[in-house]
Amino acid sequence: MTGVVSNTSPLTNLAAIGAMGLLERLFGRLHIAEAVRLELEAGGHDWPGRAEVAAAPWVECHRIENRSLVLALSQDLDAGESETIALGLEIGATLVLMDERDGRHRAQRMGLRTMGVVGVLLRAKECGFLLAVRPSLDALRSQAGFWLSEAVYQETVRAANEKG
Secondary structure, eight states, X not given: OOOXXXXXXXXXXXXXXXXXXXXXXXXXXXXXXXXXXXXXTGGGOOOTTHHHHHHOTTEEEEOOSOHHHHHHHTTTSOHHHHHHHHHHHHHTXXXXXXXOHHHHXXXXXXXXXXXXXXXXXXXXXXXXXXXXXXXXXXXXHHTSXXXXXHHHXXXXXXXXXXXX
């Protein structure tokens, strides 16, 4: 089995700006670890993405088999990141969606290709699913509370061939 695995952050941030459907359009099917589903339900809150994931037939939740790997990864990463990386390795993922720098670096060192929410937006524009990335970047900042440095913002706008 191959596919795309997502950590919690891309789901919550895209859902917060009404763009979670981009994941289905770009990747068709999405795999998440049980810990990611639990993070979406944490504290009984209605986190962005929780209802969308629960209702999405294109999102498949998995229990991780390699618990010792999860335990080892949990020394430095949270449960969602640890299980996302373990799931990526278990299913031979072609891509892991993750925003957290430490988690991305660990996944890359383990041979997984990663992309964050900004990369998802750029790919969506390349595929013609977004007319521009700037409005989505602005929404990430204002609606989702997503931290994005001005340098990364400007670099993304340039990469999308939009005026800075």
